[in-house]
Amino acid sequence: MLSRRGLLTLGGAALVLPAGLSACSGGGGGGSLIGSGGANNSEEGSGGALLNSEVPLPDPFTVVLPVPPVLQPVRKDADTDYYEITQKAAKVEILPGLWTEIWGYEGIFPGPTVVSRRGRRTVVTHRNDLPVPVSVHLHGGRTAPEHDGYPTDVIPARGGAADGSREYVYAMEQRAATLWYHDHRMDFTGPQVYRGLAGFHLVHDDAEEALGLPGGERDVPLMILDRSFAADGSFRYPSVDPTLMKTPGVTAEYMSGVLGDCILVNGAPWPVLDVSTARYRFRLLNASNARRYRLRLDGGPPFVQIGSDQGLLSAPIEHEAIEIAQAERFDVIVDFSGHRVGDEITLVNDHGSGGTAQVMRFRVTRQETDDSVVPDRLADVETLSDGDVMFEREFTFARGGAQAHGMTLWTVNGKPFDPQSIVARPKLGATERWIIRSQNVEHPIHVHLAPFQVVGKDGNDDPGPFNHGWKDTVNLDSGGRAEILIRFDGFRGKYVFHCHNLEHEDMMMMANFEVV
Structure with a gap:
């Protein structure tokens, strides 16, 4: 078994890899692994291999959709909001009747939502109470390199000689957008995000707020991802080294990606959300490791896209379905005003099969007035040429x-x-x-x-x-x-x-x- 400083062969030449990667076969036999879990899983519509759970999964649409709490600053000054987050393990009930250990920001999954204002600095101090190093990347942030979560810029594990904390400074000189933060540790991003290290970070500004888009309880972040569960209720993931301390990588058949068989939204399996006869803004995030989705509202209205990864579009775009790959965000409006109380609309995944073909359900439970609008013109977006x-x-x-x-x-x-x-x-x-x-x-x-x-x-x-x-x-x-x-x-x-x-x-x- 070679270390990352060991010797690799590259077309007959010698190559030295950076420290940290163990050049083992990932638990498989010798020889090239091309073709071992490398082909598309056509039923799932994604590269990778399906990892089945070892426990019965719950019936869909029986769990209420949770919404991650908004993190409150510990203090403010004239131009900066200061936050503190502890990364720690916790036991949570994801599948009814089973307890799953997660690694979470503030011990929850997903982590708390951080809300920033354009032009006001956001400073987040992360403390690491996990047994492994971590690195935090603000995905989509325009961030100085020393605060970007470079893979080797880690916060040491608990109990180490160094202080297990780090301050991340975000200038927030960027448009309103749906960002997210997640682990970015060298060689181990996959298993550490899989265990729960992900959360939303929303940026607001005056221009967006002046549009009259749905807000408050009708502005809902939806983190969509897939997971598999072991017999004891823990997350099932095919790490070569389950301690995540030494040897990175997954076993041979999952080298092209790990596809779970349970769809979670905001950490809940196939949840249901009660809605009114009004417009809702949904911030769709695909936080899966390897799965992509083709999302469609079965029995419901089309999506009206108002924003992309980096903020508002110039004008709304209507979609009957949306292709969303890992890490992409789609900011959409869904108008339930054409439905009656009692109607149910299912968010489906046309790339899935069986349980992975369903995502969540919206249940119309009340009539309400709605003064929100979706303007024909959303933002002035510069076009590069x-x-x-x-x-x-x-x-x-x-x-x-x-x-x-x-x-x-x-x-x-x-x-x-x-x-x-x-x-x-x-x-x-x-x-x-x-x-x-x-x-x-x-x-x-x-x-x-x-x-x-x-x-x-x-x-x-x-x-x-x-x-x-x-x-x-x-x-x-x-x-x-x-x-x-x-x-x-x-x-x-x-x-x-x-x-x-x-x-x-x-x-x-x-x-x-x-x-x-």
């Missing part, structure tokens, strides 16, 4: 190009992640064209710091129906291609971009860029 482009780069995300002790790694341009290697040095303020290609399975690609616009998809000169507005994550089918125009504003420094299939990310599908 070819004339803005200063440089062009190409990146291919695929399985292959590097092996470790018989294990074929996930790579970017044929190379595994190395914290010391920089693949691009864009200039601060520059706009670049990146051409991103996907092989083997689907790859949702996330770029830290820099928002982008999709200008071409799969050979077409348009972004496709689900890539409007400013994005930070773009989904590619196997063999897919996207052209993005990306602007590097805000900060100089080193950041990563990577596949947000977390099993791929942990198995080296990540690279560095440095804004200079």
Whole structure:
């Protein structure tokens, strides 16, 4: 068994991997693992393999949808809100009658929602009371590099010699948007997010609030994800090292991704939400490790999309169904005014089968007046063009190009992640064209710091129906291609971009860029 400092073979040449990756076969036999859990699971519509629960799962639509609590600041001053979060283990009842240990922000799953105001700094002090190191990434945040949650910038585990806390400073110089925060530890992001380390972070501003969109109890964040459960009620995940202390990775058959058989929304299995005959704003987040969804309201109205990863669109877009990959966010309005009390509308997943084909249910229980509106014009959104482009780069995300002790790694341009290697040095303020290609399975690609616009998809000169507005994550089918125009504003420094299939990310599908 080789350490990450051990020797890898790359086309006959020698390559040294960064510290931390054990180049074992992931529990499988020798030889290349391409094809071992690497093909699409066509029934589930996602790359990866289905991991079945060892306990009976509950009937759907019997649990009330929980909404994560909003975290209150511990203090404020003229320009900053200060928060404190402790990451700790807790036992919670996810499946009725069973207790599941989670690793949660403030010991809950999902973590508490942080709400920020554009132009006011947010400072969050995270204390680590878990037995492993952690790193916190504000996904979608325009954040200085030292506060971005770089994979090796970890908060030590409890009981270590160093203080197990870290202060993250967010300038919040960005538009209103639905962001989220999650663990980003080197090699172990997948299992640590799977155990519960994820939460919403919402940004508000005056322009958005002036629109008259649904608010208050009708503004509902929905974190959608899949999990499997072991016989004792714990989360079932195929880690090579269940302690998450030494050897990263999953067993061979799950190298392409882990698909759970139980759909959770805000931590509850197939929940139900009582609604009135009014408009609701739902902030959809796919927080799954490897599963993507095709969401549709069975027996209900269409979705009216008002926002994307990085905030409001210029105008609403109507969808009968929405394709949402890992880490993507869709801000949508659903109008229940055309329904009667007693109607039930099911949010389904057309990519799923059996239990994974259903997500949650809305139950119309009351009539209410509604003074919310959805304006025809939402926001002034700058459109990037070819004339803005200063440089062009190409990146291919695929399985292959590097092996470790018989294990074929996930790579970017044929190379595994190395914290010391920089693949691009864009200039601060520059706009670049990146051409991103996907092989083997689907790859949702996330770029830290820099928002982008999709200008071409799969050979077409348009972004496709689900890539409007400013994005930070773009989904590619196997063999897919996207052209993005990306602007590097805000900060100089080193950041990563990577596949947000977390099993791929942990198995080296990540690279560095440095804004200079």
